[in-house]
Amino acid sequence: MDVFLRIEEAYEHFTNSEKKIAQHLLSKSSDIYNYNINEMANECNTSTSSIVRFCHKLGFEKFQDFKTNLILSVSNVDSNKKIIYEDISLDDSIDEIVEKIIMINLKTINNTKALLNTEQLENAIRVLDKADTIYLFGVGVSGLVAMDFQYKLLRINKRAFMYLDSHSQLTSSINIGANDVAVGISHSGKTYEIFKAMEMAKLKGATTISITKFGVNPISKDADIKLYVADIEKNLRVGAIASRIAQLTLIDILLMGLTKNNYEKITQRLKESSLIVSNFKMK
Numbered sequence: 001m002d003v004f005l006r007i008e009e010a011y012e013h014f015t016n017s018e019k020k021i022a023q024h025l026l027s028k029s030s031d032i033y034n035y036n037i038n039e040m041a042n043e044c045n046t047s048t049s050s051i052v053r054f055c056h057k058l059g060f061e062k063f064q065d066f067k068t069n070l071i072l073s074v075s076n077v078d079s080n081k082k083i084i085y086e087d088i089s090l091d092d093s094i095d096e097i098v099e100k101i102i103m104i105n106l107k108t109i110n111n112t113k114a115l116l117n118t119e120q121l122e123n124a125i126r127v128l129d130k131a132d133t134i135y136l137f138g139v140g141v142s143g144l145v146a147m148d149f150q151y152k153l154l155r156i157n158k159r160a161f162m163y164l165d166s167h168s169q170l171t172s173s174i175n176i177g178a179n180d181v182a183v184g185i186s187h188s189g190k191t192y193e194i195f196k197a198m199e200m201a202k203l204k205g206a207t208t209i210s211i212t213k214f215g216v217n218p219i220s221k222d223a224d225i226k227l228y229v230a231d232i233e234k235n236l237r238v239g240a241i242a243s244r245i246a247q248l249t250l251i252d253i254l255l256m257g258l259t260k261n262n263y264e265k266i267t268q269r270l271k272e273s274s275l276i277v278s279n280f281k282m283k
Contacts, residue, residue: 170200
């Protein structure tokens with residue numbers, strides 16, 4: 001786990017004390033990673049309990065786990081080539097726009113990879129595989145990602161519902177059962193309609209999976225399984241593009257996990273679904 005990436009992604013949700021710790025880590029990481037918990041607390045002018053809470057917020061159960069990953073992160077920073085990701089301006093040529101969009105998307109995918117938790121991914125694939133029905137919730141760009149997921153699930157014979165109309169999504173959440181799975185997709189994690197649909201799914205006893213940016217947010221907070229995608233710099237005006245790319249990448253990972261678990265059956269279904277539409281392609 002990239003500690004620095006997690007700090008950047010979660011920074012806006014930190015308390016003032018946690019922000020102080022984060023600032024020390026980002027500016028003096030090469031020195032601090034050698035400290036024990038008491039020395040780190042003294043360096044950051046805070047308490048050991050604040051250090052522990054900070055580690056928990058980043059997803060580490062113990063300080064030692066945090067320290068181990070901090071050492072690896074410092075090593076990666078020292079060895080990695082530095083690439084500058086710039087915003088797109090009105091003066092950019094088409095070649096510059098191509099280069100910047102590709103670099104932004106690559107950064108988002110790589111950062112998403114660093115944020116993914118293998119155990120959470122495996123749990124998500126397992127419950128999706130066993131689900132009677134999968135309910136997908138998302139609006140705007142996230143709604144289009146949910147529609148893409150529904151189409152891919154349809155191709156492998158998984159029963160899935162997705163409605164672009166948010167009121168229809170809320171209505172469908174009433175019909176969820178205990179053997180179903182609800183997937184809420186919201187980059188911010190704060191889309192109210194998705195929160196209410198996931199809340200109802202939880203009330204009905206369904207397993208809930210959230211797909212949001214990293215950090216504390218209402219939708220992921222109560223989800224049974226939390227999957228995170230990367231957030232890019234706040235000044236970039238192509239944020240919606242990058243978030244969609246990150247979400248689609250995660251959806252493809254889940255789909256491949258489902259395919260791997262049922263390879264023979266799913267491969268045959270994919271061949272059949274391709275065959276049935278092949279005659280409609282123009283020659």
